[in-house]
Amino acid sequence: MKAFDHKLPANTSEPELITLISELNANEEVSGILVQLPLPKQIDAQKVIAAIDPSKDVDGFHPLNAGRLASGLPALVPCTPMGCVLLAKSVHESLAGLAAVVIGGPTSSASRSRSCC
Numbered sequence: 001m002k003a004f005d006h007k008l009p010a011n012t013s014e015p016e017l018i019t020l021i022s023e024l025n026a027n028e029e030v031s032g033i034l035v036q037l038p039l040p041k042q043i044d045a046q047k048v049i050a051a052i053d054p055s056k057d058v059d060g061f062h063p064l065n066a067g068r069l070a071s072g073l074p075a076l077v078p079c080t081p082m083g084c085v086l087l088a089k090s091v092h093e094s095l096a097g098l099a100a101v102v103i104g105g106p107t108s109s110a111s112r113s114r115s116c117c
Contacts, residue, residue, distance in 0.1 A: 002029060014043045018051045025053040032058040034079070 006020060017039075024030045033056045039045045049057075054064040060078035068075035088095055 004030060010040050012040070012043070014047065017043055017048055021048060021051045025051075025056060030056065032056050034058040 004024075008017065008020075017035075021033065021035075024033050033052050035045075035048055035052070037045055039048065049059075049061045050063065052062055054062045055076075057065050057076065058079050060066060060069055060076055065075050069077070085095070088098075088100070092098065
């Protein structure tokens with residue numbers, strides 16, 4: 001696995017970031033894209049998220065992925081909730097019957113999705 005790290009200055013424009021996202025979408029060596037939120041005030045996060053190829057959306061924030069996950073349809077499980085499930089399973093082999101509290105935004109539904117466990 002290769003990691004590509006793009007550290008952009010705080011004054012990066014929205015068109016510049018969306019251009020980079022388009023290049024990453026087209027790059028066959030890139031299998032996942034994670035945009036660190038929050039973004040600077042001059043950048044509309046929803047436009048940036050929508051620009052990510054849904055098949056490369058590691059956070060699961062793209063409207064297509066969020067909708068599929070919320071509907072219980074097969075979808076890429078966002079990395080943070082999946083990481084929490086894997087961490088919990090490293091302590092308890094079976095999570096059946098255990099109680100958990102999930103605090104979060106749109107990705108909190110990932111913990112309810114059978115596809116993540």
